[in-house]
Amino acid sequence: MAPELDVLVRARRAVVDGHEAPVALGIRAGRIATLAAYDDPVEADAVVELPDDEVLLPGLVDTHVHVNEPGRTEWEGFETATRAAAAGGVTTIVDMPLNSIPPTTTVAALEEKRAAARDQAWVDVGFWGGAVPGNLADLAGLHEAGVFGFKCFLIHSGVEEFPHLSAAEFADALGETAGLGALMLVHAEDADLIEESRAHGTAYAGFLDSRPAAAEEREIDLVIDTARRTGGGAHVVHLSAADAIPALRAARADGVDVTVETCPHYLAFDAAEVPDGSTEFKCCPPIRDGDNRDRLWQGLATGDIDFVVTDHSPCPTELKRRDVGDFAIAWGGVSSLQLGLPAVWTSARERGHGLADVARWMATAPADRVGLVDRGRLEVGASADLCVFAPDESFVVDPARLLHRNQVSAYAGRTLTGTVRQTWLRGVLIDVDAPPRGRLLRRG
Numbered sequence: 001m002a003p004e005l006d007v008l009v010r011a012r013r014a015v016v017d018g019h020e021a022p023v024a025l026g027i028r029a030g031r032i033a034t035l036a037a038y039d040d041p042v043e044a045d046a047v048v049e050l051p052d053d054e055v056l057l058p059g060l061v062d063t064h065v066h067v068n069e070p071g072r073t074e075w076e077g078f079e080t081a082t083r084a085a086a087a088g089g090v091t092t093i094v095d096m097p098l099n100s101i102p103p104t105t106t107v108a109a110l111e112e113k114r115a116a117a118r119d120q121a122w123v124d125v126g127f128w129g130g131a132v133p134g135n136l137a138d139l140a141g142l143h144e145a146g147v148f149g150f151k152c153f154l155i156h157s158g159v160e161e162f163p164h165l166s167a168a169e170f171a172d173a174l175g176e177t178a179g180l181g182a183l184m185l186v187h188a189e190d191a192d193l194i195e196e197s198r199a200h201g202t203a204y205a206g207f208l209d210s211r212p213a214a215a216e217e218r219e220i221d222l223v224i225d226t227a228r229r230t231g232g233g234a235h236v237v238h239l240s241a242a243d244a245i246p247a248l249r250a251a252r253a254d255g256v257d258v259t260v261e262t263c264p265h266y267l268a269f270d271a272a273e274v275p276d277g278s279t280e281f282k283c284c285p286p287i288r289d290g291d292n293r294d295r296l297w298q299g300l301a302t303g304d305i306d307f308v309v310t311d312h313s314p315c316p317t318e319l320k321r322r323d324v325g326d327f328a329i330a331w332g333g334v335s336s337l338q339l340g341l342p343a344v345w346t347s348a349r350e351r352g353h354g355l356a357d358v359a360r361w362m363a364t365a366p367a368d369r370v371g372l373v374d375r376g377r378l379e380v381g382a383s384a385d386l387c388v389f390a391p392d393e394s395f396v397v398d399p400a401r402l403l404h405r406n407q408v409s410a411y412a413g414r415t416l417t418g419t420v421r422q423t424w425l426r427g428v429l430i431d432v433d434a435p436p437r438g439r440l441l442r443r444g
Contacts, residue, residue: 005033007427008044009386014056015359016378025056027384030426035380053392054421057359059091059123059385060341061367061376063148064237064261064309066333067093067125070116071101076314076405081337082122083432084403088338089387089420091123091430092367092375092441097130097151098162099313105130105162107141114440121438122430123423124385126370128185131173132163139176146442148370149183151237154219155191158284158332171226178232183370185235188219189285199328202277207327208286213241216285220244224251224258233257235369238311240266240285242295249304259306259369262296264343265334265410267308269293277325280410283313284332297351300361307365308344312337317406335404342416345391349417355391371443384427393419403432 005026014023016035024042026034036042050056062085069077085093095113097104104110104127117125129142131152139150152173153164165173170186177184189211198210220236224247227234236248239262251258265283270290274281281287299305313333321330336343341362348358359376367376374382394417399407423430425437 004028005042005044006046008042008047009050009056010038010047011050011054011056012038012052013054014378015058015356018360019356020055020354023056025378027427030384032378032380032382032384035378050388053390055355055389055391056378057089057355057387057389058363058377059375059387059423059425060089060362061092061372062090062309062312062337062340063094063366063370064311065093065095065337066099066313067095068099068314070112072099074316074405075099078117078125079120080403080405081312082120082125082436082438084338086122086423086430086432087403087420089341089389089423090337091385091387091423091425092126092372093123094126094128094148094370097128098157098159101161103130103132103162104128104147105132105135106138107145110142110145110147117440120436121440122432122436123425123438124441125438126441126443130162131165131184133165133169136172136176139173140180143180143182146444148443149185150177151185153187154222155187155189155194157187167222171230174226174232174234175230178230183233183235185237186223187238188216188223188236190215190218193218196328200326202325202327204271204274204276204278204281204327207282208271208288211284211286213243213288213292216241217244217247221247224248224256227258228254228256236260238263238285239296239305240288242292242299245295245299245304261307261309261366262300262305263311263334264308264336264340266296267293267347268343269410277322279320279322279325279327279330280408280412281334282327282330282332283311283334301353306369308340308361309366310336310340314404314406317408320408334410335406335408336411338402338404339397339409339411339416341387341389341420342418343411345418346416349391355389384424386422386424387420388422390419390421392417395419
């Protein structure tokens, strides 16, 4: 009789049900079919024994990625972004609706995006819709077409084709998404508290001063108040200001449906360590000081910050303006899709966190928030999306070895601990040099 399993993966260390344990994981038809004790006699067509220095993790789920195709494919594209994701242990990404042209603010634009992604995705790809002035009537159609929710800005987005919402427009949009049962992602900074003129020059301190933590705090208060009034589900993206955590905690205690993410660069870097003129560190909101970073880590530890995603926001090398090092004119964004896992793990282990914590922050929790409940976990019935990780192996980041389209990295020259050795999608090892096998995802 033929074995019932296609593949059996034996791992002496695996993150299962929130803790590390030895396991024999059986795969059938692209899904996890069995979880048995490591030494159980289980038959399969193929057996993979992981070395003792490797840990089996669920494939990561990154719900904040700017792919930029079509329209700005020279910034990034589905081919390069998804290959980089696979190299970083990420098996599912959800693409942001802006920086592509057209932005994903209509069903027609969504179909253009899907056409661009089709046949060049090495990992699975979902899509966010965009909420901008004038497209309130388009949100229901986008929701029906399968976007995972909507993204809006409360401040200039950086590109003219994706304008920001006023407070009144935001309330209308959140009321609409509440009726649809859809999630609204919010870039929350208050333009009235930002002094762009202070950012000019090569001093990182000037750029940091131009975007104070109070700008985030005030708009997060607006998000909370609006979610409370409308009953809408809101998610604050890329939190950098730890001072906003108490307000978010209190709102959730009151039953407001609001969650929050942070990013590897806010957890890895200290503003005091950013060299002048190093515009590869520019992002909005900015990387803040070491005390703030410590409190973000505390927020993760207590569950006040829900998860960690990259906000992979690439651009052509010349737009970083490293020739002049002027923070005011450089494009803001940190490209870290391939490096997110080792970047977070390097700091997490130093702070006493385990790989089960990292898997929860970077796989399970983001998957759950967007409804991808069959991903981001090693359990029977889940998609067999796997990351094979060597947690004790260190490397020095060489931008030339990154698979992003433009090899600019804030992590250049930095020693990180933990390497991704294999990434599996639906029970098959991903080969970035072979034809792509990723699928385009729809909500629900």
